[in-house]
Amino acid sequence: AQKITQTQPGMFVQEKEAVTLDCTYDTSDQSYGLFWYKQPSSGEMIFLIYQGSYDEQNATEGRYSLNFQKARKSANLVISASQLGDSAMYFCAMREGYALNFGKGTSLLVTP
Amino acid sequence: AAGVIQSPRHLIKEKRETATLKCYPIPRHDTVYWYQQGPGQDPQFLISFYEKMQSDKGSIPDRFSAQQFSDYHSELNMSSLELGDSALYFCASSLVNLAGGILITDTQYFGPGTRLTVL
Numbered sequence: 001a002q003k004i005t006q007t008q009p010g011m012f013v014q015e016k017e018a019v020t021l022d023c024t025y026d027t028s029d030q031s032y033g034l035f036w037y038k039q040p041s042s043g044e045m046i047f048l049i050y051q052g053s054y055d056e057q058n059a060t061e062g063r064y065s066l067n068f069q070k071a072r073k074s075a076n077l078v079i080s081a082s083q084l085g086d087s088a089m090y091f092c093a094m095r096e097g098y099a100l101n102f103g104k105g106t107s108l109l110v111t112p
Numbered sequence: 113a114a115g116v117i118q119s120p121r122h123l124i125k126e127k128r129e130t131a132t133l134k135c136y137p138i139p140r141h142d143t144v145y146w147y148q149q150g151p152g153q154d155p156q157f158l159i160s161f162y163e164k165m166q167s168d169k170g171s172i173p174d175r176f177s178a179q180q181f182s183d184y185h186s187e188l189n190m191s192s193l194e195l196g197d198s199a200l201y202f203c204a205s206s207l208v209n210l211a212g213g214i215l216i217t218d219t220q221y222f223g224p225g226t227r228l229t230v231l
Contacts, residue, residue, distance in 0.1 A: 035219065043200055045155070045222035091154060098145065098168035098217055099157035 006103035023092030033095040034075040040088040116223030133188040137205030144186040147202040
C-alpha cells in the first residue's frame with residue numbers, strides 16, 4: 001500500500017514570506033499522481049496543485065509550486081508571498097487506483 | 113464554474129437511526145467518490161463509482177451503502193448510526209481518462225461536505 005508522510009504538524013510563516021510544506025511518499029508504482037489540497041477552518045477541501053510521476057517539470061499554479069524530487073520520493077509544496085488567507089490545513093495525497101490516500105496534514109498559520 | 117453539490121450540509125441524528133447523504137457531481141464528470149473525515153483526521157476513502165458501477169471500495173462499514181444514479185448523482189446511505197460515525201463526509205468528482213489502455217482518474221474536486229453529528 002502507498003503511504004504519505006507529512007512530518008510537520010504545524011508551521012508558522014510571516015505574511016509575504018515563502019514557506020515549504022514537506023511531503024514524502026512511498027510507492028512501488030512507476031506511474032502515480034501527487035496532489036495537494038487546502039482545508040480552511042470552514043472545512044472545504046480545495047485542490048491546489050498536481051504532479052504526475054512522469055512530468056519532467058515541477059508543477060506551478062500561481063503562488064503554489066511543487067518541488068518534486070522523484071529519487072528522494074518527496075513532493076514539497078512551496079507557497080510564495082504568503083497571505084493571511086493561506087492559514088489552513090494542507091494535505092498531501094497520492095492516487096491509488098480510484099482512491100486518494102492522504103497524509104496527516106500540516107497546519108499553517110500566517111502571521112501579520 | 114459549477115462545483116460539486118452536497119446535501120444536506122448539516123445533519124443531526126440519534127444512534128441507530130439512518131441517514132442519506134446526496135452528492136451532485138460537476139457536470140460531465142463520470143466518477144464520484146465518498147470520503148469520511150473524523151475530527152482532527154485526514155479524509156478516509158470509502159467508495160467510488162465510475163459510470164454508475166462501483167469502481168473501488170475502501171474502509172466503508174457494512175452498515176453503509178452507496179450508489180450512483182443514471183444522472184450521475186450519488187447517495188450514501190448510512191444505517192444503524194453509531195456515535196463514531198460523527199464526521200465530515202465529502203463527495204468528490206472527477207473525469208476518468210484512458211491512457212495507454214489504463215483508466216487514470218483525473219483530479220478529484222471536493223464538495224463542501226456534509227457534517228453528520230450522531231447523538
